[in-house]
Amino acid sequence: MVLNKISSVIDMILMFFLIISTNSIYVNIEDGYSFNNYITILIFVSFVCKIILFKISKEIFNKILILLGVYYSIVILISIINFSKFTINNILYYFINFPLLLVIILLLREQNKLQAWLINIINITALLAVISLFFWILASNLNVISPTDYLINKWSDGGVAVSYYNMYFETQRIVIMDNVMVRNSGVFAEAPMWNLILSIALMIQTLFLGRNDYKTFILVLTILSTVSTTGVYIIGLIIAYKIIFEVSGWKKYITLILIPILLLGLSFIWENKSETASASIRFDDYKAGIQAWFDNVFFGSGFLNGLRVIESYMDTTIRANLGYSNSLFVILAQGGIILFILYLLPMFLILLNRKYSYDLKFFVFLLIVILSTAIFINTYMFNFIVGFMYSIVFIGEKNEKNYRRI
Numbered sequence: 001m002v003l004n005k006i007s008s009v010i011d012m013i014l015m016f017f018l019i020i021s022t023n024s025i026y027v028n029i030e031d032g033y034s035f036n037n038y039i040t041i042l043i044f045v046s047f048v049c050k051i052i053l054f055k056i057s058k059e060i061f062n063k064i065l066i067l068l069g070v071y072y073s074i075v076i077l078i079s080i081i082n083f084s085k086f087t088i089n090n091i092l093y094y095f096i097n098f099p100l101l102l103v104i105i106l107l108l109r110e111q112n113k114l115q116a117w118l119i120n121i122i123n124i125t126a127l128l129a130v131i132s133l134f135f136w137i138l139a140s141n142l143n144v145i146s147p148t149d150y151l152i153n154k155w156s157d158g159g160v161a162v163s164y165y166n167m168y169f170e171t172q173r174i175v176i177m178d179n180v181m182v183r184n185s186g187v188f189a190e191a192p193m194w195n196l197i198l199s200i201a202l203m204i205q206t207l208f209l210g211r212n213d214y215k216t217f218i219l220v221l222t223i224l225s226t227v228s229t230t231g232v233y234i235i236g237l238i239i240a241y242k243i244i245f246e247v248s249g250w251k252k253y254i255t256l257i258l259i260p261i262l263l264l265g266l267s268f269i270w271e272n273k274s275e276t277a278s279a280s281i282r283f284d285d286y287k288a289g290i291q292a293w294f295d296n297v298f299f300g301s302g303f304l305n306g307l308r309v310i311e312s313y314m315d316t317t318i319r320a321n322l323g324y325s326n327s328l329f330v331i332l333a334q335g336g337i338i339l340f341i342l343y344l345l346p347m348f349l350i351l352l353n354r355k356y357s358y359d360l361k362f363f364v365f366l367l368i369v370i371l372s373t374a375i376f377i378n379t380y381m382f383n384f385i386v387g388f389m390y391s392i393v394f395i396g397e398k399n400e401k402n403y404r405r406i
Contacts, residue, residue, distance in 0.1 A: 007049035082302030109391035125201035132186035135168035140182035155189035184225035195228035288313035289329025306334030346389035
């Protein structure tokens, strides 16, 4: 009983670190924090707790061995082919933390206890959302609260991040209808990264756990405050999906007509929020990603060089920085088709197999949308998503809620 409680507390703390290590401002400032050591310790302690507490079936044990064997083989093969020189942090990430996290997720899924981790994601994100909304309204918009510090944000090539008690940071401003507005970045290095975390939490909340409560409202409101086009599309797609299954009669059709109009209206306003040629930059992102992938179609350019190769193909005449926003092409540039299959195989298996629910398939579809519009490869949140998908394929859907079946 005591060990169970210790394990639960460790898992909650671990999830907090997994979230804030996903390109938060804390890891992107001069002399910033590296949470790798803390995460390594927490993952190891959590792993030991699970080994002691859980009785592992022979079937899942064999599946874990196969998955780890394939994972290590691919990582080592890509590293040897590309002469990768790993640092200590790289070794911890690729050879210890990622594999152990995969095992933990699979063990939790087999014991039907992964739901607690999903709830932790929602609760932690909702708490961070409330804090960010508080400062975004009172500090960024009403100017009731004054800044407490100014930091250099390495993520934005040395831009200044305005700090409010190190609990909220202003990292981006935009122009909407000739009005300057601060985007809600929360504790993250940029608003799109905060939107990424919020969107994943919203998807888990509404599609996987099937909950629509005050936390859903908080997540939606915070996503809107990030002024992220991707976030608006995620909200709109979830609403449309829910209406198709849960609303009947004329209200369904009227709402389904109004949602695209609203989404197009908001995206038109937000896409014209600045003078930058965002469409041209996105096109250049895809072009650079494809060119980098074609350098080595099967094995990529290595874990440490993939993004650098993409940057070398970018058109610097149309962009102010080398920021990139597509995780799928980073995967292809890093490890080619072989790494792409390793990471995304469970998602495609879920989409193509009739035994999985509509809700789960739609969840995976939205994940692919996010992977196509945000870069969070090489983060622990991405690792969690990959492990989560493998756990479903290996063990099946559990009774987190009553899924709609195909």
